[in-house]
Amino acid sequence: MVRTPRSNRQLPQLLAPFATLAEGLDYAAQGVTGFNFYSSRGALQDVLPYGLLRRRALSTARKLLSLGFERGDRVAVVAETGPDFIVVFFACQYAGLVPCPMPYTMYIGGKDAYVERVAGMLRAARAGTVITPEDLLGHISEGAARAGAKRVLTFSDLQSLPEAATKLEPFRADEQAYIQYSSGSTSSPKGVLISQAAIAANTRGILRHGMRITQDDRAFSWLPLYHDMGLVGFCLAPMMGQCTVDFLATTSFARRPALWLKLMSDNQSTITYSPSFGYDLAARRINGDAPSLNLSRLRVAGIGGDMVRADVLQLFADTLGVAGFRSAAFLPSYGMAETTLAISFVDADAPFRIDSIDRHALKTEARAVPAKGETARSFVVCGKPMPDSVVEIRNDSGQPLGERRVGRIFVKSPSLMAGYYHNEDATSAAVGSDGFLDTGDMGYWLDGEMVITGRAKDLILHNGRNIWPQDIEWAAEHIEPLRSGDVAAFAVEGQDGDDDVVVLVQCRLQDEASIESLRHAVSAAIHRSAGVECRIVMVPPKSLPFTSSGKLSRSAAKQKYLSGEIAEIMQPVFLQAAQ
């Protein structure tokens, strides 16, 4: 087996001048570049040149149409990293069907949570058909049954269908492209509907203004294909620029983070991307092997998906400097599923910048005042908005703010989602009548570049994942004798800048043994559904604050916790002994 070459010698490189994904693949298929897939032990497992991808996608499109779909019907497909998923995704483009990539992730003991999540996603997309790898058939069938989705097929079931004799009508420029699930809560996920126009505009911006792709580039990705960064950044955008990509499955990366660096060295990769935590994991796991690697050709080491952390970038640069890694390669960026993917990029040829500001002025006056030392907090500058988009940072009354004033970030661009699928309320809550998307993030301007300071929403960021507090609370409230409204989850800033998760639980129990067993049960439930370690704090009944409309106020609960107004009812054993 031979991996696809770095570039096309015969075919001129075109950076996404295409109106649709199908048009992009029609062009890329004329060359020899494409996708390569590595096994969990680092061996080349599958090779899918764009030409072969197109042929398989056309054939699979006819097989899909033999099932009698109507144009625009949704087809959910488990986005395992490999040729099967990608073929089905593009088959949908040629068949005029809307693919909905679904997650392939689970925690140890996490089956129930996964099934529930799948069911929620199928309901949100109103998808009646799901395509899955063989090994998940049981889980997916349960989820489909819960959501009332009638048809579940494995990838091989699909391939054994006859090809319909109909003429294929690929999606046109004015039609939809796919549904991306946003990091919405498990109980009610939202499907972001992306149009052909939006994906065309965003991939053009990524290739031309963000990564500035050339014939010399070869990309590497372990990012999941059911996330916007993995799907758009490292599958659709490279295809729209005829760039070769080498893939390692996310699950393989999770087991052996250092394999990412080894394979990039072997492939002489020039572009990769990861949330901060990925660089952290890989730097810690490479141990003594760094000197044997050659990362000197890596010119874009993109960072996105979580708060970009300066200390992590430093650790990575220090550890991998011996392998020829240059910290100028770091490319901080900012984006989200609601804008297809990218909003801003730092200049790919310039080193990244850090801005240190006063914590107190940030919290109390919403101003970013330069500072040093203990009172300072450092943020990584995330670059200029892409040329075709308009970004405003607004105060609470909606006025656009100038330099170093912290406010809420709003975006208007051709890459904006068409809306949340069949969810008018959520769409109008996110996109105003002026056409600007409320990103829910806070930040400020610095010399025309954006600095992101955090989330305005209650979202918790943990190891590069967005966790909705509702998911944690919901899991905990299912434990007897807790009821709805007994639990509040929020993040507090940890020592290293990552979020620590605190869960306040209203506890009516009296004796120590039952309180401790409740604490354990709550922790276990949260582990199983959200895979996150929390600080569980038992608090007195009726101590959690609610808003006037009867909603739990997480921000007020957090304040009361930090000020000590709400505190643990059980004294830790060693303190009791001391008293």
Added chain:
Amino acid sequence: MTDTVAEICKLLEPFNTVGTTLSPSTDISTDLNIDSVTVMDFVMEVEDHFDIEIPLNVLSETRTVADLAKVVEARTKKG
């Protein structure tokens, strides 16, 4: 305690930062209070030690040390 359970407990010990007594009924993620990234480290140790691969769908139905021992035994016999 079977041999497999004992071996798994030995592999699990470095992750046992809370000092729980490991037994067949120990719930791997919740009793030890380790997060999902660390759990994968431990799973990898188990895979390397027994020279097997444990697919995610199987892992998602595995909770306790005894569950994991069953999975390991089924897969080592196969090989």
